[in-house]
Amino acid sequence: MRRHLPSTQALACFEAAARHQSFTRAAQELALTQGAVSRQVASLESLVGVPLFRRTRHGMELTPAGADYARQVSRQLDALERGTLDLRSRQGQLDSVLIASVPTFATRWLIPRLPGLARLHPQLQVHIEARSRPFLFSEAGFDAALFAGTPEQLRQWAGTRSVLLLAEDVIPVCNPAFLAAGRPLSPTRLAQVPLLQQSTRPEAWRQWFDAQGVQAEAALAGPRYELFSMQVAAAVSGLGVALVPTLLVQQELQSGLLAIACDRPLRGQRAYYLVEPEGLERPAVARLRQWLKDEAAADQAPAMGSAAPSKAQKRSSQ
Known part of the structure:
Protein backbone atom coordinates (compact mmCIF):
# COMPACT_ATOMS: atom_id res chain seq x y z
CA MET A 1 0.00 0.00 0.00
CA ARG A 88 27.23 8.73 8.41
CA SER A 89 29.57 8.37 11.37
CA ARG A 90 29.71 4.60 11.13
CA GLN A 91 30.14 4.46 7.33
CA GLY A 92 29.23 0.79 7.53
CA GLN A 93 32.26 0.01 9.72
CA LEU A 94 30.84 0.19 13.26
CA ASP A 95 27.84 -1.08 15.15
CA SER A 96 26.25 1.47 17.46
CA VAL A 97 23.92 1.59 20.44
CA LEU A 98 21.96 4.64 21.58
CA ILE A 99 21.29 4.62 25.31
CA ALA A 100 19.58 6.98 27.73
CA SER A 101 21.14 7.41 31.14
CA VAL A 102 20.63 9.29 34.36
CA PRO A 103 23.23 12.06 33.98
CA THR A 104 25.54 11.70 36.97
CA PHE A 105 25.74 7.93 36.68
CA ALA A 106 26.78 8.36 33.05
CA THR A 107 29.53 10.87 33.79
CA ARG A 108 30.83 9.30 37.01
CA TRP A 109 30.44 5.56 36.45
CA LEU A 110 29.80 4.71 32.81
CA ILE A 111 31.97 7.03 30.74
CA PRO A 112 35.25 6.41 32.65
CA ARG A 113 34.80 2.69 31.88
CA LEU A 114 34.09 3.05 28.16
CA PRO A 115 37.78 2.77 27.15
CA GLY A 116 37.63 -0.80 28.47
CA LEU A 117 34.57 -1.48 26.34
CA ALA A 118 36.36 -0.06 23.29
CA ARG A 119 39.28 -2.42 23.84
CA LEU A 120 36.97 -5.40 24.24
CA HIS A 121 34.58 -4.51 21.40
CA PRO A 122 36.35 -2.03 19.08
CA GLN A 123 33.49 -2.12 16.56
CA LEU A 124 30.86 -1.11 19.12
CA GLN A 125 30.07 2.60 19.43
CA VAL A 126 27.95 3.87 22.32
CA HIS A 127 25.94 7.09 22.08
CA ILE A 128 24.55 8.54 25.34
CA GLU A 129 21.77 11.02 26.03
CA ALA A 130 20.57 12.19 29.43
CA ARG A 131 17.18 11.04 30.71
CA SER A 132 16.13 11.05 34.37
CA ARG A 133 12.64 9.57 34.07
CA PRO A 134 10.93 6.70 32.22
CA PHE A 135 9.87 7.27 28.60
CA LEU A 136 8.32 5.39 25.70
CA PHE A 137 10.99 3.49 23.80
CA SER A 138 8.75 3.42 20.73
CA GLU A 139 8.82 7.22 20.57
CA ALA A 140 12.30 8.05 21.89
CA GLY A 141 14.33 5.72 19.66
CA PHE A 142 16.70 4.46 22.37
CA ASP A 143 18.07 0.92 22.37
CA ALA A 144 18.36 0.79 26.17
CA ALA A 145 18.42 2.98 29.27
CA LEU A 146 20.48 3.15 32.45
CA PHE A 147 17.89 4.01 35.08
CA ALA A 148 18.04 4.65 38.81
CA GLY A 149 14.80 3.60 40.43
CA THR A 150 12.82 1.28 42.66
CA PRO A 151 11.46 -2.15 41.75
CA GLU A 152 7.98 -0.63 41.74
CA GLN A 153 9.02 1.98 39.17
CA LEU A 154 10.46 -0.78 36.99
CA ARG A 155 7.21 -2.75 37.18
CA GLN A 156 5.27 0.33 36.07
CA TRP A 157 7.51 0.94 33.04
CA ALA A 158 5.33 -0.76 30.46
CA GLY A 159 6.77 -2.78 27.59
CA THR A 160 10.25 -3.15 29.08
CA ARG A 161 12.52 -5.71 30.71
CA SER A 162 15.32 -4.83 33.10
CA VAL A 163 18.55 -6.16 34.58
CA LEU A 164 19.76 -5.12 38.03
CA LEU A 165 23.30 -3.75 37.80
CA LEU A 166 24.17 -2.08 41.11
CA ALA A 167 22.47 -1.62 44.43
CA GLU A 168 22.70 1.93 45.68
CA ASP A 169 24.25 2.74 49.06
CA VAL A 170 24.00 6.37 50.14
CA ILE A 171 26.25 8.18 52.61
CA PRO A 172 26.52 11.77 53.92
CA VAL A 173 29.50 13.70 52.56
CA CYS A 174 30.76 17.25 53.03
CA ASN A 175 33.69 19.58 52.63
CA PRO A 176 36.35 18.50 55.18
CA ALA A 177 36.14 21.96 56.75
CA PHE A 178 32.74 20.96 58.13
CA LEU A 179 34.38 18.39 60.40
CA ALA A 180 36.02 19.46 63.66
CA ALA A 181 39.49 17.89 63.82
CA GLY A 182 38.52 15.70 60.90
CA ARG A 183 36.10 13.66 63.00
CA PRO A 184 32.78 12.52 61.48
CA LEU A 185 29.62 13.99 62.95
CA SER A 186 27.07 12.02 64.94
CA PRO A 187 23.60 11.63 63.38
CA THR A 188 22.21 14.00 66.04
CA ARG A 189 24.80 16.66 65.21
CA LEU A 190 24.24 16.13 61.51
CA ALA A 191 20.58 17.03 61.95
CA GLN A 192 21.71 20.54 62.95
CA VAL A 193 23.83 21.42 59.90
CA PRO A 194 22.65 22.55 56.42
CA LEU A 195 21.36 19.58 54.44
CA LEU A 196 21.63 19.61 50.66
CA GLN A 197 18.54 18.13 49.00
CA GLN A 198 18.04 16.17 45.78
CA SER A 199 14.84 17.40 44.12
CA THR A 200 13.98 14.02 42.59
CA ARG A 201 14.41 12.31 45.99
CA PRO A 202 12.77 14.66 48.49
CA GLU A 203 12.43 11.98 51.20
CA ALA A 204 16.07 10.81 51.11
CA TRP A 205 17.30 12.63 54.20
CA ARG A 206 14.20 11.75 56.21
CA GLN A 207 14.69 8.07 55.38
CA TRP A 208 18.34 8.26 56.42
CA PHE A 209 17.54 9.91 59.76
CA ASP A 210 14.70 7.44 60.42
CA ALA A 211 17.18 4.60 59.90
CA GLN A 212 19.45 6.20 62.54
CA GLY A 213 16.58 6.64 64.99
CA VAL A 214 17.04 10.41 64.99
CA GLN A 215 14.25 12.99 64.90
CA ALA A 216 15.40 15.61 62.37
CA GLU A 217 12.95 18.50 62.02
CA ALA A 218 14.98 19.99 59.16
CA ALA A 219 15.25 16.76 57.17
CA LEU A 220 13.30 18.28 54.28
CA ALA A 221 14.87 21.73 54.52
CA GLY A 222 17.84 23.02 52.57
CA PRO A 223 18.65 24.03 48.99
CA ARG A 224 17.49 21.59 46.32
CA TYR A 225 19.43 20.43 43.27
CA GLU A 226 18.12 18.44 40.33
CA LEU A 227 21.26 16.39 39.66
CA PHE A 228 23.65 14.57 41.98
CA SER A 229 26.52 16.32 40.20
CA MET A 230 25.06 19.66 41.34
CA GLN A 231 24.63 18.37 44.87
CA VAL A 232 28.22 17.13 44.94
CA ALA A 233 29.50 20.48 43.65
CA ALA A 234 27.52 22.26 46.37
CA ALA A 235 29.02 19.98 49.04
CA VAL A 236 32.55 20.58 47.72
CA SER A 237 31.86 24.32 47.88
CA GLY A 238 30.99 24.02 51.56
CA LEU A 239 27.27 24.78 51.25
CA GLY A 240 26.24 21.83 53.40
CA VAL A 241 26.13 18.04 53.66
CA ALA A 242 24.98 15.94 50.72
CA LEU A 243 23.46 12.46 50.89
CA VAL A 244 24.71 10.74 47.75
CA PRO A 245 25.42 7.26 46.35
CA THR A 246 28.91 6.19 47.36
CA LEU A 247 29.77 5.05 43.84
CA LEU A 248 29.27 8.59 42.52
CA VAL A 249 31.72 10.36 44.86
CA GLN A 250 34.73 8.04 44.86
CA GLN A 251 36.91 10.61 43.06
CA GLU A 252 36.12 13.40 45.53
CA LEU A 253 36.68 11.12 48.54
CA GLN A 254 40.02 9.90 47.19
CA SER A 255 41.22 13.43 46.37
CA GLY A 256 40.12 14.90 49.69
CA LEU A 257 37.65 17.34 48.17
CA LEU A 258 34.95 15.59 50.18
CA ALA A 259 34.96 13.69 53.45
CA ILE A 260 32.45 11.30 54.96
CA ALA A 261 30.32 13.43 57.27
CA CYS A 262 28.85 10.50 59.19
CA ASP A 263 30.03 6.93 58.65
CA ARG A 264 26.52 5.47 58.57
CA PRO A 265 25.88 4.28 54.99
CA LEU A 266 22.36 3.21 54.16
CA ARG A 267 21.18 0.76 51.55
CA GLY A 268 18.97 2.93 49.38
CA GLN A 269 15.56 1.98 48.06
CA ARG A 270 16.79 2.59 44.54
CA ALA A 271 19.23 0.69 42.38
CA TYR A 272 20.75 1.07 38.93
CA TYR A 273 19.19 -1.00 36.15
CA LEU A 274 19.68 -1.58 32.46
CA VAL A 275 16.25 -1.24 30.89
CA GLU A 276 15.43 -2.48 27.38
CA PRO A 277 12.26 -2.60 25.30
CA GLU A 278 10.63 -6.01 25.07
CA GLY A 279 10.99 -7.89 21.79
CA LEU A 280 13.85 -8.77 19.51
CA GLU A 281 17.23 -7.40 20.46
CA ARG A 282 20.28 -6.50 18.44
CA PRO A 283 23.55 -8.35 19.06
CA ALA A 284 25.22 -5.01 19.85
CA VAL A 285 22.80 -4.45 22.74
CA ALA A 286 23.47 -7.96 24.05
CA ARG A 287 27.23 -7.29 24.03
CA LEU A 288 26.75 -4.02 25.88
CA ARG A 289 24.50 -5.70 28.47
CA GLN A 290 27.03 -8.42 29.22
CA TRP A 291 29.84 -5.87 29.55
CA LEU A 292 27.75 -3.74 31.94
CA LYS A 293 26.94 -6.80 34.06
CA ASP A 294 30.63 -7.72 34.25
CA GLU A 295 31.62 -4.17 35.23
CA ALA A 296 28.88 -3.98 37.85
CA ALA A 297 29.91 -7.33 39.32
CA ALA A 298 33.53 -6.14 39.60
CA ASP A 299 32.33 -2.94 41.29
CA GLN A 300 30.67 -4.79 44.18
CA ALA A 301 34.01 -5.47 45.90
CA PRO A 302 34.62 -2.18 47.85
CA ALA A 303 33.22 -1.88 51.33
CA MET A 304 30.37 0.54 51.68
CA GLY A 305 31.59 4.11 52.24
CA SER A 306 35.20 3.21 51.46
CA ALA A 307 37.18 5.62 49.34
CA ALA A 308 39.25 2.79 47.86
CA PRO A 309 38.92 2.40 44.09
CA SER A 310 37.05 -0.62 42.72
CA LYS A 311 38.60 -3.28 40.53
CA ALA A 312 36.70 -1.87 37.57
CA GLN A 313 38.00 1.62 38.30
CA LYS A 314 41.56 0.32 38.50
CA ARG A 315 41.18 -1.38 35.14
CA SER A 316 39.74 1.73 33.50
CA SER A 317 42.63 3.86 34.76
CA GLN A 318 45.33 1.55 33.46
Missing part, protein backbone atom coordinates in the same frame (compact mmCIF):
# COMPACT_ATOMS: atom_id res chain seq x y z
CA ARG A 2 1.12 3.52 -0.73
CA ARG A 3 2.06 5.38 2.45
CA HIS A 4 0.23 8.62 3.16
CA LEU A 5 3.26 10.55 4.36
CA PRO A 6 4.01 14.27 4.09
CA SER A 7 7.30 15.39 2.62
CA THR A 8 10.19 15.97 5.00
CA GLN A 9 10.36 19.54 3.68
CA ALA A 10 6.77 20.17 4.75
CA LEU A 11 7.43 18.61 8.16
CA ALA A 12 10.62 20.65 8.64
CA CYS A 13 8.79 23.88 7.78
CA PHE A 14 5.91 23.03 10.10
CA GLU A 15 8.23 22.07 13.00
CA ALA A 16 10.23 25.30 12.67
CA ALA A 17 7.07 27.44 12.37
CA ALA A 18 5.55 25.68 15.40
CA ARG A 19 8.70 26.18 17.47
CA HIS A 20 9.01 29.89 16.59
CA GLN A 21 5.26 30.57 16.31
CA SER A 22 6.24 32.53 13.23
CA PHE A 23 6.51 31.78 9.50
CA THR A 24 9.01 34.62 9.17
CA ARG A 25 11.46 33.25 11.75
CA ALA A 26 11.00 29.72 10.44
CA ALA A 27 11.91 30.96 6.95
CA GLN A 28 15.02 32.67 8.28
CA GLU A 29 16.14 29.48 10.05
CA LEU A 30 15.56 27.30 6.99
CA ALA A 31 16.94 29.81 4.46
CA LEU A 32 13.61 29.90 2.61
CA THR A 33 11.13 32.63 1.81
CA GLN A 34 8.15 33.21 4.05
CA GLY A 35 5.89 32.30 1.16
CA ALA A 36 7.64 28.96 0.68
CA VAL A 37 7.16 28.07 4.37
CA SER A 38 3.53 29.14 4.22
CA ARG A 39 2.90 26.96 1.15
CA GLN A 40 4.56 23.93 2.75
CA VAL A 41 2.45 24.29 5.89
CA ALA A 42 -0.69 24.77 3.79
CA SER A 43 0.07 21.58 1.86
CA LEU A 44 0.55 19.73 5.15
CA GLU A 45 -2.79 21.03 6.47
CA SER A 46 -4.42 19.90 3.24
CA LEU A 47 -2.93 16.42 3.64
CA VAL A 48 -3.96 15.93 7.27
CA GLY A 49 -7.30 17.70 6.85
CA VAL A 50 -6.89 19.63 10.11
CA PRO A 51 -5.96 23.31 10.71
CA LEU A 52 -2.56 23.42 12.40
CA PHE A 53 -2.34 27.20 12.97
CA ARG A 54 -4.84 29.96 13.59
CA ARG A 55 -4.48 33.71 13.19
CA THR A 56 -4.62 35.89 16.30
CA ARG A 57 -4.44 39.62 16.97
CA HIS A 58 -0.76 39.21 17.72
CA GLY A 59 0.17 36.92 14.85
CA MET A 60 -0.41 33.17 14.79
CA GLU A 61 -0.58 30.27 17.20
CA LEU A 62 -0.91 26.50 17.04
CA THR A 63 -4.33 24.91 17.28
CA PRO A 64 -4.64 22.14 19.93
CA ALA A 65 -4.33 19.55 17.15
CA GLY A 66 -1.34 21.44 15.74
CA ALA A 67 0.41 21.52 19.12
CA ASP A 68 -0.03 17.78 19.56
CA TYR A 69 1.18 17.06 16.02
CA ALA A 70 4.17 19.40 16.48
CA ARG A 71 5.38 17.36 19.48
CA GLN A 72 5.15 14.15 17.46
CA VAL A 73 6.85 15.64 14.40
CA SER A 74 9.67 17.10 16.49
CA ARG A 75 10.41 13.72 18.08
CA GLN A 76 10.36 11.91 14.74
CA LEU A 77 12.57 14.48 13.01
CA ASP A 78 15.05 14.28 15.89
CA ALA A 79 15.10 10.49 15.62
CA LEU A 80 15.57 10.65 11.85
CA GLU A 81 18.42 13.14 12.26
CA ARG A 82 20.11 10.94 14.88
CA GLY A 83 19.80 7.90 12.65
CA THR A 84 21.28 9.75 9.69
CA LEU A 85 24.20 11.10 11.72
CA ASP A 86 24.77 7.66 13.17
CA LEU A 87 24.89 6.05 9.75
Whole structure:
Protein backbone atom coordinates (compact mmCIF):
# COMPACT_ATOMS: atom_id res chain seq x y z
CA MET A 1 0.00 0.00 0.00
CA ARG A 2 1.12 3.52 -0.73
CA ARG A 3 2.06 5.38 2.45
CA HIS A 4 0.23 8.62 3.16
CA LEU A 5 3.26 10.55 4.36
CA PRO A 6 4.01 14.27 4.09
CA SER A 7 7.30 15.39 2.62
CA THR A 8 10.19 15.97 5.00
CA GLN A 9 10.36 19.54 3.68
CA ALA A 10 6.77 20.17 4.75
CA LEU A 11 7.43 18.61 8.16
CA ALA A 12 10.62 20.65 8.64
CA CYS A 13 8.79 23.88 7.78
CA PHE A 14 5.91 23.03 10.10
CA GLU A 15 8.23 22.07 13.00
CA ALA A 16 10.23 25.30 12.67
CA ALA A 17 7.07 27.44 12.37
CA ALA A 18 5.55 25.68 15.40
CA ARG A 19 8.70 26.18 17.47
CA HIS A 20 9.01 29.89 16.59
CA GLN A 21 5.26 30.57 16.31
CA SER A 22 6.24 32.53 13.23
CA PHE A 23 6.51 31.78 9.50
CA THR A 24 9.01 34.62 9.17
CA ARG A 25 11.46 33.25 11.75
CA ALA A 26 11.00 29.72 10.44
CA ALA A 27 11.91 30.96 6.95
CA GLN A 28 15.02 32.67 8.28
CA GLU A 29 16.14 29.48 10.05
CA LEU A 30 15.56 27.30 6.99
CA ALA A 31 16.94 29.81 4.46
CA LEU A 32 13.61 29.90 2.61
CA THR A 33 11.13 32.63 1.81
CA GLN A 34 8.15 33.21 4.05
CA GLY A 35 5.89 32.30 1.16
CA ALA A 36 7.64 28.96 0.68
CA VAL A 37 7.16 28.07 4.37
CA SER A 38 3.53 29.14 4.22
CA ARG A 39 2.90 26.96 1.15
CA GLN A 40 4.56 23.93 2.75
CA VAL A 41 2.45 24.29 5.89
CA ALA A 42 -0.69 24.77 3.79
CA SER A 43 0.07 21.58 1.86
CA LEU A 44 0.55 19.73 5.15
CA GLU A 45 -2.79 21.03 6.47
CA SER A 46 -4.42 19.90 3.24
CA LEU A 47 -2.93 16.42 3.64
CA VAL A 48 -3.96 15.93 7.27
CA GLY A 49 -7.30 17.70 6.85
CA VAL A 50 -6.89 19.63 10.11
CA PRO A 51 -5.96 23.31 10.71
CA LEU A 52 -2.56 23.42 12.40
CA PHE A 53 -2.34 27.20 12.97
CA ARG A 54 -4.84 29.96 13.59
CA ARG A 55 -4.48 33.71 13.19
CA THR A 56 -4.62 35.89 16.30
CA ARG A 57 -4.44 39.62 16.97
CA HIS A 58 -0.76 39.21 17.72
CA GLY A 59 0.17 36.92 14.85
CA MET A 60 -0.41 33.17 14.79
CA GLU A 61 -0.58 30.27 17.20
CA LEU A 62 -0.91 26.50 17.04
CA THR A 63 -4.33 24.91 17.28
CA PRO A 64 -4.64 22.14 19.93
CA ALA A 65 -4.33 19.55 17.15
CA GLY A 66 -1.34 21.44 15.74
CA ALA A 67 0.41 21.52 19.12
CA ASP A 68 -0.03 17.78 19.56
CA TYR A 69 1.18 17.06 16.02
CA ALA A 70 4.17 19.40 16.48
CA ARG A 71 5.38 17.36 19.48
CA GLN A 72 5.15 14.15 17.46
CA VAL A 73 6.85 15.64 14.40
CA SER A 74 9.67 17.10 16.49
CA ARG A 75 10.41 13.72 18.08
CA GLN A 76 10.36 11.91 14.74
CA LEU A 77 12.57 14.48 13.01
CA ASP A 78 15.05 14.28 15.89
CA ALA A 79 15.10 10.49 15.62
CA LEU A 80 15.57 10.65 11.85
CA GLU A 81 18.42 13.14 12.26
CA ARG A 82 20.11 10.94 14.88
CA GLY A 83 19.80 7.90 12.65
CA THR A 84 21.28 9.75 9.69
CA LEU A 85 24.20 11.10 11.72
CA ASP A 86 24.77 7.66 13.17
CA LEU A 87 24.89 6.05 9.75
CA ARG A 88 27.23 8.73 8.41
CA SER A 89 29.57 8.37 11.37
CA ARG A 90 29.71 4.60 11.13
CA GLN A 91 30.14 4.46 7.33
CA GLY A 92 29.23 0.79 7.53
CA GLN A 93 32.26 0.01 9.72
CA LEU A 94 30.84 0.19 13.26
CA ASP A 95 27.84 -1.08 15.15
CA SER A 96 26.25 1.47 17.46
CA VAL A 97 23.92 1.59 20.44
CA LEU A 98 21.96 4.64 21.58
CA ILE A 99 21.29 4.62 25.31
CA ALA A 100 19.58 6.98 27.73
CA SER A 101 21.14 7.41 31.14
CA VAL A 102 20.63 9.29 34.36
CA PRO A 103 23.23 12.06 33.98
CA THR A 104 25.54 11.70 36.97
CA PHE A 105 25.74 7.93 36.68
CA ALA A 106 26.78 8.36 33.05
CA THR A 107 29.53 10.87 33.79
CA ARG A 108 30.83 9.30 37.01
CA TRP A 109 30.44 5.56 36.45
CA LEU A 110 29.80 4.71 32.81
CA ILE A 111 31.97 7.03 30.74
CA PRO A 112 35.25 6.41 32.65
CA ARG A 113 34.80 2.69 31.88
CA LEU A 114 34.09 3.05 28.16
CA PRO A 115 37.78 2.77 27.15
CA GLY A 116 37.63 -0.80 28.47
CA LEU A 117 34.57 -1.48 26.34
CA ALA A 118 36.36 -0.06 23.29
CA ARG A 119 39.28 -2.42 23.84
CA LEU A 120 36.97 -5.40 24.24
CA HIS A 121 34.58 -4.51 21.40
CA PRO A 122 36.35 -2.03 19.08
CA GLN A 123 33.49 -2.12 16.56
CA LEU A 124 30.86 -1.11 19.12
CA GLN A 125 30.07 2.60 19.43
CA VAL A 126 27.95 3.87 22.32
CA HIS A 127 25.94 7.09 22.08
CA ILE A 128 24.55 8.54 25.34
CA GLU A 129 21.77 11.02 26.03
CA ALA A 130 20.57 12.19 29.43
CA ARG A 131 17.18 11.04 30.71
CA SER A 132 16.13 11.05 34.37
CA ARG A 133 12.64 9.57 34.07
CA PRO A 134 10.93 6.70 32.22
CA PHE A 135 9.87 7.27 28.60
CA LEU A 136 8.32 5.39 25.70
CA PHE A 137 10.99 3.49 23.80
CA SER A 138 8.75 3.42 20.73
CA GLU A 139 8.82 7.22 20.57
CA ALA A 140 12.30 8.05 21.89
CA GLY A 141 14.33 5.72 19.66
CA PHE A 142 16.70 4.46 22.37
CA ASP A 143 18.07 0.92 22.37
CA ALA A 144 18.36 0.79 26.17
CA ALA A 145 18.42 2.98 29.27
CA LEU A 146 20.48 3.15 32.45
CA PHE A 147 17.89 4.01 35.08
CA ALA A 148 18.04 4.65 38.81
CA GLY A 149 14.80 3.60 40.43
CA THR A 150 12.82 1.28 42.66
CA PRO A 151 11.46 -2.15 41.75
CA GLU A 152 7.98 -0.63 41.74
CA GLN A 153 9.02 1.98 39.17
CA LEU A 154 10.46 -0.78 36.99
CA ARG A 155 7.21 -2.75 37.18
CA GLN A 156 5.27 0.33 36.07
CA TRP A 157 7.51 0.94 33.04
CA ALA A 158 5.33 -0.76 30.46
CA GLY A 159 6.77 -2.78 27.59
CA THR A 160 10.25 -3.15 29.08
CA ARG A 161 12.52 -5.71 30.71
CA SER A 162 15.32 -4.83 33.10
CA VAL A 163 18.55 -6.16 34.58
CA LEU A 164 19.76 -5.12 38.03
CA LEU A 165 23.30 -3.75 37.80
CA LEU A 166 24.17 -2.08 41.11
CA ALA A 167 22.47 -1.62 44.43
CA GLU A 168 22.70 1.93 45.68
CA ASP A 169 24.25 2.74 49.06
CA VAL A 170 24.00 6.37 50.14
CA ILE A 171 26.25 8.18 52.61
CA PRO A 172 26.52 11.77 53.92
CA VAL A 173 29.50 13.70 52.56
CA CYS A 174 30.76 17.25 53.03
CA ASN A 175 33.69 19.58 52.63
CA PRO A 176 36.35 18.50 55.18
CA ALA A 177 36.14 21.96 56.75
CA PHE A 178 32.74 20.96 58.13
CA LEU A 179 34.38 18.39 60.40
CA ALA A 180 36.02 19.46 63.66
CA ALA A 181 39.49 17.89 63.82
CA GLY A 182 38.52 15.70 60.90
CA ARG A 183 36.10 13.66 63.00
CA PRO A 184 32.78 12.52 61.48
CA LEU A 185 29.62 13.99 62.95
CA SER A 186 27.07 12.02 64.94
CA PRO A 187 23.60 11.63 63.38
CA THR A 188 22.21 14.00 66.04
CA ARG A 189 24.80 16.66 65.21
CA LEU A 190 24.24 16.13 61.51
CA ALA A 191 20.58 17.03 61.95
CA GLN A 192 21.71 20.54 62.95
CA VAL A 193 23.83 21.42 59.90
CA PRO A 194 22.65 22.55 56.42
CA LEU A 195 21.36 19.58 54.44
CA LEU A 196 21.63 19.61 50.66
CA GLN A 197 18.54 18.13 49.00
CA GLN A 198 18.04 16.17 45.78
CA SER A 199 14.84 17.40 44.12
CA THR A 200 13.98 14.02 42.59
CA ARG A 201 14.41 12.31 45.99
CA PRO A 202 12.77 14.66 48.49
CA GLU A 203 12.43 11.98 51.20
CA ALA A 204 16.07 10.81 51.11
CA TRP A 205 17.30 12.63 54.20
CA ARG A 206 14.20 11.75 56.21
CA GLN A 207 14.69 8.07 55.38
CA TRP A 208 18.34 8.26 56.42
CA PHE A 209 17.54 9.91 59.76
CA ASP A 210 14.70 7.44 60.42
CA ALA A 211 17.18 4.60 59.90
CA GLN A 212 19.45 6.20 62.54
CA GLY A 213 16.58 6.64 64.99
CA VAL A 214 17.04 10.41 64.99
CA GLN A 215 14.25 12.99 64.90
CA ALA A 216 15.40 15.61 62.37
CA GLU A 217 12.95 18.50 62.02
CA ALA A 218 14.98 19.99 59.16
CA ALA A 219 15.25 16.76 57.17
CA LEU A 220 13.30 18.28 54.28
CA ALA A 221 14.87 21.73 54.52
CA GLY A 222 17.84 23.02 52.57
CA PRO A 223 18.65 24.03 48.99
CA ARG A 224 17.49 21.59 46.32
CA TYR A 225 19.43 20.43 43.27
CA GLU A 226 18.12 18.44 40.33
CA LEU A 227 21.26 16.39 39.66
CA PHE A 228 23.65 14.57 41.98
CA SER A 229 26.52 16.32 40.20
CA MET A 230 25.06 19.66 41.34
CA GLN A 231 24.63 18.37 44.87
CA VAL A 232 28.22 17.13 44.94
CA ALA A 233 29.50 20.48 43.65
CA ALA A 234 27.52 22.26 46.37
CA ALA A 235 29.02 19.98 49.04
CA VAL A 236 32.55 20.58 47.72
CA SER A 237 31.86 24.32 47.88
CA GLY A 238 30.99 24.02 51.56
CA LEU A 239 27.27 24.78 51.25
CA GLY A 240 26.24 21.83 53.40
CA VAL A 241 26.13 18.04 53.66
CA ALA A 242 24.98 15.94 50.72
CA LEU A 243 23.46 12.46 50.89
CA VAL A 244 24.71 10.74 47.75
CA PRO A 245 25.42 7.26 46.35
CA THR A 246 28.91 6.19 47.36
CA LEU A 247 29.77 5.05 43.84
CA LEU A 248 29.27 8.59 42.52
CA VAL A 249 31.72 10.36 44.86
CA GLN A 250 34.73 8.04 44.86
CA GLN A 251 36.91 10.61 43.06
CA GLU A 252 36.12 13.40 45.53
CA LEU A 253 36.68 11.12 48.54
CA GLN A 254 40.02 9.90 47.19
CA SER A 255 41.22 13.43 46.37
CA GLY A 256 40.12 14.90 49.69
CA LEU A 257 37.65 17.34 48.17
CA LEU A 258 34.95 15.59 50.18
CA ALA A 259 34.96 13.69 53.45
CA ILE A 260 32.45 11.30 54.96
CA ALA A 261 30.32 13.43 57.27
CA CYS A 262 28.85 10.50 59.19
CA ASP A 263 30.03 6.93 58.65
CA ARG A 264 26.52 5.47 58.57
CA PRO A 265 25.88 4.28 54.99
CA LEU A 266 22.36 3.21 54.16
CA ARG A 267 21.18 0.76 51.55
CA GLY A 268 18.97 2.93 49.38
CA GLN A 269 15.56 1.98 48.06
CA ARG A 270 16.79 2.59 44.54
CA ALA A 271 19.23 0.69 42.38
CA TYR A 272 20.75 1.07 38.93
CA TYR A 273 19.19 -1.00 36.15
CA LEU A 274 19.68 -1.58 32.46
CA VAL A 275 16.25 -1.24 30.89
CA GLU A 276 15.43 -2.48 27.38
CA PRO A 277 12.26 -2.60 25.30
CA GLU A 278 10.63 -6.01 25.07
CA GLY A 279 10.99 -7.89 21.79
CA LEU A 280 13.85 -8.77 19.51
CA GLU A 281 17.23 -7.40 20.46
CA ARG A 282 20.28 -6.50 18.44
CA PRO A 283 23.55 -8.35 19.06
CA ALA A 284 25.22 -5.01 19.85
CA VAL A 285 22.80 -4.45 22.74
CA ALA A 286 23.47 -7.96 24.05
CA ARG A 287 27.23 -7.29 24.03
CA LEU A 288 26.75 -4.02 25.88
CA ARG A 289 24.50 -5.70 28.47
CA GLN A 290 27.03 -8.42 29.22
CA TRP A 291 29.84 -5.87 29.55
CA LEU A 292 27.75 -3.74 31.94
CA LYS A 293 26.94 -6.80 34.06
CA ASP A 294 30.63 -7.72 34.25
CA GLU A 295 31.62 -4.17 35.23
CA ALA A 296 28.88 -3.98 37.85
CA ALA A 297 29.91 -7.33 39.32
CA ALA A 298 33.53 -6.14 39.60
CA ASP A 299 32.33 -2.94 41.29
CA GLN A 300 30.67 -4.79 44.18
CA ALA A 301 34.01 -5.47 45.90
CA PRO A 302 34.62 -2.18 47.85
CA ALA A 303 33.22 -1.88 51.33
CA MET A 304 30.37 0.54 51.68
CA GLY A 305 31.59 4.11 52.24
CA SER A 306 35.20 3.21 51.46
CA ALA A 307 37.18 5.62 49.34
CA ALA A 308 39.25 2.79 47.86
CA PRO A 309 38.92 2.40 44.09
CA SER A 310 37.05 -0.62 42.72
CA LYS A 311 38.60 -3.28 40.53
CA ALA A 312 36.70 -1.87 37.57
CA GLN A 313 38.00 1.62 38.30
CA LYS A 314 41.56 0.32 38.50
CA ARG A 315 41.18 -1.38 35.14
CA SER A 316 39.74 1.73 33.50
CA SER A 317 42.63 3.86 34.76
CA GLN A 318 45.33 1.55 33.46
